[in-house]
Amino acid sequence: MEIIKVIVDGRGGTGKSTMLQSLIKGNFIDNTRITIGVNFFTKDYFLLEHEVRAQFWDLGGVCRFDFLRSNYYKGAHSCVLVGDLTRPNTFEELNYFISLAREVNLTSDQIILVANKTDLFDCRIVDPDYLRLIMEKYHLECLIETSARFRDNLEIVFELAILIGLRTKGKITEEEYQDHREFLERRIQSVHDELYNTRKIIRKCWNCSRPLYFSEFSSTNASLSKERLVELWENPHLEFYCCNCFKNLESQSE
Ligand SMILES: Nc1nc2c(ncn2[C@@H]2O[C@H](COP(=O)(O)OP(=O)(O)OP(=O)(O)O)[C@@H](O)[C@H]2O)c(=O)[nH]1
Ligand SMILES: [Mg+2]
Secondary structure (H helix, E strand, C coil), rough: EEEEEEEEEECCCCCCHHHHHHHHHCCCCCCCCCCCCCEEEEEEEEEECCEEEEEEECCCCCCCHHHHHHHCCCCCCCCEEEECCCCCCHHHHHHHHHHHHHHHCCCCEEEEEEEEEEEHHHHHHCCCHHHHHHHCCCCCCCCEEEEEECEEEEHHHHHHHHHHHHHHHHCCCCCHHHHHHEEEEEEEECCCCCCHHHHHCCCEECCCCCCCHHHHHHCCCCCCCHHHHHHHHCCCCCCCHCCCHHHHHHEEEE
16 A cells, blocks of 8 residues: 655645545535644545555645644655635745745645635636746646535546655656546546536525625535536526525524
């Protein structure tokens, strides 16, 4: 059994713990607590004839844990750095995490940059051009946009991290690495798919007429699947309420 150590880091609130919870337990937990210090997850893989136990080290991103950080990077085989598409500063601060990775001799091709929260497309501030500049600036090779909310591209991110780990340990050839990497990249879902257009529809609150966005609707119904949310969102006969009116109506009926 190969042990592959993967660091999952990035500024606070970018979705690291949510991604790992969603990957391992298969459910989206809204409003996870901030990670105090570090969380640890394991998952077993069978990849290219290798049995692998992945150790995912989920570091707390807020600055007050920075003094702990470099200890955990030691011995890592790959690193997943997560930014939040609705907060550009989470990408601006990447140089700090990249320098930590370099200190323990992780090279650019061992780092995966993840741009998370694609489902909040109506609050998205970071555009693809800006991400391209970041990739060039730090000579990174791998960028994947994800939604931990909908599990979009999550499996691919972590399988790629394991693949990089196997290469780092010399367990697979360069050719095997390239072939499987291409296979994974072909499975990356584009955010410009049909659902993206569906989610662009703007509804109005039945009570106060304020515009409602899919991201608000989806975060107040966190337990529903993507398919169910889209189905409801597209139904013109349903009454939608904004958070405020919904609360008011609820308290009136009590
Ligand atoms: N809509 C949406 N919300 C997300 C997504 N990923 C995470 N969140 C929300 O973002 C908030 C922060 O998520 P966490 O997973 O705790 O972030 P973190 O990076 O682990 O934060 P620290 O532990 O402080 O470093 C939570 O309210 C999550 O529900 C996503 O893909 N879409
Ligand atoms: Mg966390």
